[in-house]
Amino acid sequence: MSPHYLDHAATTPMLDAARLALVEELARVGNPSALHKSGRLARSVVEDARERMAAALGAHPTEVIWTSGGTEADNLAIKGLYWARHQADPRRTRIVTTSIEHHAGIDPVHWLEAEHGATTVALPVDREGRVDLDALRAEVAEHFDEIALISVMWANNEVGTVQPVREIVNIATEHDIPVHADAVQAVGHIPVSFRASGLATMAVSAHKFGGPVGVGALVARRDLAITPLTHGGGQERKVRSGTLNAAGFRAAAVAAEQAVKAIEVEAERLGALQRQLIDRIGAAVPDARLSGPAPGPERLPGNVHFVFPGCAAEAMMFVLDSHGVEASNGSACSAGVAQASHVLIAMGRTEGDAASTMRFSLGHTSTQEDIDALVAVLPEAVDRARKVAGTFDSSVFG
Incomplete structure (x- = not known):
């Protein structure tokens, strides 16, 4: 049965074109950081995939930081932004989020609260899961000089509620507060444009739109200071070190193109x-x-x-x-x-x-x-x- x-x-399930791209690329050898011919070819695959992914997400290629998936991207954005903003201004200890976040978004916040002195503010939602914008306005008006970042899900993974991301960003922008969105459930299913959203950072995961498991991206504005979670070879703008997964990135980009087009x-x-x-x-x-x-x-x-x-x-x-x-x-x-x-x-x-x-x-x-x-x-x-x-x-x- x-x-x-x-x-x-x-x-x-993986889209056919993404699966074929993955299998084809797995047959090749080459570390994208190596300088010989095979390495340069692998690097070209990574950068071509970056350009294609950026186009699908309404972003600039330099804004795409490859990760292992949405959880890593959320952690990198939330912890990295918090540490960078708090270091620049020790008053910034507040992280504003919502009461319906995925664990990949809320658990890093709770960890920062327990281990690094952050204060968590969980905005309420209505009976259909929409964030209370009046509560956000009140929080920002009273604590704008203490807020390190705002983190929200673009679309909820359980009940499917789509949040008013542009309105949230507009409230934050007045006080230059960066907003991170977990867009894992949104990309490939509803129109998503990083550029039009005004977000500071955005997390995506390929296996939610027909790409392979274990591949994702953090889309981040170039002007942002993000403290890295891992240290090593300095790949991906020195924000996310690690050997680049050329095959996975190519398959993810192909899936994103097809999903967004359809x-x-x-x-x-x-x-x-x-x-x-x-x-x-x-x-x-x-x-x-x-x-x-x-x-x-x-x-x-x-x-x-x-x-x-x-x-x-x-x-x-x-x-x-x-x-x-x-x-x-x-x-x-x-x-x-x-x-x-x-x-x-x-x-x-x-x-x-x-x-x-x-x-x-x-x-x-x-x-x-x-x-x-x-x-x-x-x-x-x-x-x-x-x-x-x-x-x-x-x-x-x-």
């Missing part, structure tokens, strides 16, 4: 599947509740996230999996850790609701058959998951 894959937000058509196709799936889940499980905004410009076109009251989410996931339907009960980066979604709690849901969620995320391989397969088994999965939940403390699912 071929699986019906509905977990594209965790990782999406955004309009793919968003329309996935949006139609998304709306159908939301309606059919509501019909199959009447008490299920959609999380996040309604389908449209404020929500990722491939994201469908529901609370199934009284369900043990992991049990539901396993039932679906046994029927060949692969989905997630939260962020894949928290897999194996049984805990209620901090995103849902920040959005005002109960602990029980936050522990009873499923995310169905669509992508370039998603079809009508995937939707049909999920809906066919969903009532059984919900029924069995509620029976499992009933064996636990009922107050958790109250």
Whole structure:
């Protein structure tokens, strides 16, 4: 039985062109930092990929710093900006973020708070996961000379809410506060332009838009001071040392080009599947509740996230999996850790609701058959998951 894959937000299958580019490049040898012919050829691959990635992201090639993925890019931006800004002005100890960040964005902030004396300010969000801009304005007005940086997700990985990045940047720019965005879920799915956004830094990850796992980038303005996390050969503007992965970068750039080129058509196709799936889940499980905004410009076109009251989410996931339907009960980066979604709690849901969620995320391989397969088994999965939940403390699912 071929699986019906509905977990594209965790990782999406590589695009054919990206896979071919990766395999072709892996057959070649050469360290891009070496000066002989093979090294120079490898370097040319890296720089060509940088130019292509920059074009896809609306950035200048010199602004693209290659990394191993979104987590490294987030850490590099948040820690690097904080250290550089705090060193230049010891008053700058505040990091403003939101209460619904991915762990790759919030954990570095908490680490800086615990180990380096930073103060964390987590902005509230509304019931659909949108950041409270009035709270941001108040924070900036009162503490503008203490804020080291602002860090927000462009689009949330769990409920798909798209944040008003340009408005956030406008609020910060008045006081010359740099804004970092985790754009891992956004790139290749909604229009993203680093140049137009006004951001200081932006994190991307190739395996979210059809590239290989283990490749990403931090897009960073050239005028920024960023303290490096690692030290070595001084590659990537002396910000991110390490041997350059020419094959991975080429494949990532090819994937970015293709994904960005197809955004309009793919968003329309996935949006139609998304709306159908939301309606059919509501019909199959009447008490299920959609999380996040309604389908449209404020929500990722491939994201469908529901609370199934009284369900043990992991049990539901396993039932679906046994029927060949692969989905997630939260962020894949928290897999194996049984805990209620901090995103849902920040959005005002109960602990029980936050522990009873499923995310169905669509992508370039998603079809009508995937939707049909999920809906066919969903009532059984919900029924069995509620029976499992009933064996636990009922107050958790109250």
